[in-house]
Amino acid sequence: MLSLNQRVPSYLKAIAPYQPGKPIADIARAYGFQEDQVVKLASNENPLGMSPKGREAMLKAAGDLGRYPDGNGFGLKQALARRFGLSTQTITLGNGSNDILELVAHAFLAPGKESLMSDHSFAVYALASQAVGATLVSVPAQSHDLGHDLDGFAQRISDNTAVVWVANPNNPTGSFIPGARLESFIAGLPASVLVVLDEAYTEYLSEDETYPAFEWVQRYPNLLVSRSFSKAYGLAGLRVGYGVASAEVTDLLNRVRQPFNVNSLALAAAEASIFDDDFLARSAELNRQGMQQIQQGLQGLGIGWLRSWGNFLLIDLQAAHPTVPGAGVRVYEALLSKGVITRPVANYGLPGYLRVSIGTKNENEAFLKAMPFALESLMTLRAHAS
Ligand SMILES: Cc1ncc(COP(=O)(O)O)c(C=O)c1O
Structure with a gap:
């Protein structure tokens, strides 16, 4: 046996x-x-x-921990929708943005499928891919900034490629891909390849460096943008992040999500923090x-x-x-x-x-x-x- x-x-x-x-x-x-x-x-x-507004909301929510959280995260989704002009149908909440990355792997990867990441990029892309038996392809980095070589990515796309992971800015290199270059890369990918644009550090960009990733989601149904409350919002210990993608992709992620993947304290703190400019x-x-x-x-x-x-x-x-x-x-x-x-x-x-x-x-x-x-x-x- x-x-x-x-x-x-x-x-x-x-x-x-x-x-x-x-x-x-x-x-x-x-x-x-x-x-x-x-x-x-x-x-x-x-x-x-953490943001003082987030702390206040979290402490208030701490009074009612005997109940399960809102499994649909209604309040936080409404707040995000209002803040960024999104439809709530396009938002997935996660136990940190790490959770979003794993949901993507569960929904889109399996043995026989490939995902692509840059040589020096966030370790969880490899972990999430390997955990579901997919093949991870590591694309050599650009020599000048150790960042993503998007031409190299495009060359490595095969019939088996299901997911492409791009962190912008990238961790641990700190490198950044300007919006125009990023959009032309996404536009050139087959519609059957999901691009995960991981924007965990996007709030640190200056205004002239930001690009309209959420508008791109409407144009490219194979794009998912993930964001985190752990960095600029200061909620790392609470674990909350979100993904924005087409309603179809969002629906798929929802099928593999734990029913109560974001806890009540995190939901309350994030909802209040999102407006703390x-x-x-x-x-x-x-x-x-x-x-x-x-x-x-x-x-x-x-x-x-x-x-x-x-x-x-x-x-x-x-x-x-x-x-x-x-x-x-x-x-x-x-x-x-x-x-x-x-x-x-x-x-x-x-x-x-x-x-x-x-x-x-x-x-x-x-x-x-x-x-x-x-x-x-x-x-x-x-x-x-x-
Ligand atoms: C590029 C990148 N993506 C995602 C994450 C995950 O962050 P969290 O799960 O705390 O949202 C990190 C954390 O270090 C990161 O560096």
């Missing part, structure tokens, strides 16, 4: 589990810090926390200033980075330290010992890079203060190696 393990499909066993940013409590325990001495710049969270503007401005602060600090240390359109920066340790293998993990570990959590990205095929999320002024300062020590550890290694 087959053992339990033998019954599990080999494509499931081949999955490398997602590696999240380390929690503050873990590092405090491991290195003997108080939790408030640890700075976490590892998961592209909002350093301002003041909080959104403050978040974007803090990000702009912090980005500048970190770049100036890195410049002073002779370290380069890739231009980023998100709330994080991909630091290039390789250029200054080409002889140290796995420089990203080494600098990450040295920073941990100083109570600063960043994100190594070797699992994204980028062992010579380190991703740092933009924090408050003080958090960014703590990171920059610890960096000379962390870089010193690379020097020591180099001296030993030579």
Whole structure:
């Protein structure tokens, strides 16, 4: 008889589990810090926390947790429809936008089908594809920004391609595809290929960089736009995101969705946050200033980075330290010992890079203060190696 393990499909066993940013409590325990001495710049969270309006609505909803949430998310869908001029028939709510990505995989992928992603792009595209037995095709990145090579994507489309994942801005590279280029790519795809345009960081774009993705959904029935409340809206811990697509695609996603996939607190907080323009503007401005602060600090240390359109920066340790293998993990570990959590990205095929999320002024300062020590550890290694 087959053992339990033998019954599990080999494509499931081949999955490398997602590696999240380390929690503050873990590092405090491991290195003997108080939790408030640890700075976490590892998961592209909002350093301002959540919107005050969202918090107020969430606390109110906390009074009635004995009941199931509204499984259709009526209030939040209405709010999104009003905010962006959408029909509620085109909105799917998710337990984080991660959930939307998984719903897409369940509805559109299966063994024998392929999905395409860029070499250095969000890990969940691979996980969601592999979990349903689909074949993941990784398209080599552009060399200048490590971002999506859309011509390369177009060349890899085959009869088996069912889903194309495009993150804009992209995580972890921070790269950005201008709207006009993106639209011509979508327009050129076969109508049988679903494009997932993942806009988790779109709220950080300046006005002249934004493009009308929701209008494109009306023009291209094979386009799904996913968005998150975890980043600029500061609701990462509540888990809420949404997808916008044709009514037909939305209906398919609804069939594979858990009946109550978004909890009551998340629904209430998101519904109130979506109209908190003041909080959104403050978040974007803090990000702009912090980005500048970190770049100036890195410049002073002779370290380069890739231009980023998100709330994080991909630091290039390789250029200054080409002889140290796995420089990203080494600098990450040295920073941990100083109570600063960043994100190594070797699992994204980028062992010579380190991703740092933009924090408050003080958090960014703590990171920059610890960096000379962390870089010193690379020097020591180099001296030993030579
Ligand atoms: C590009 C991208 N998409 C989606 C997500 C998922 O975010 P969430 O599930 O919190 O909405 C992330 C999170 O880091 C991301 O970087």
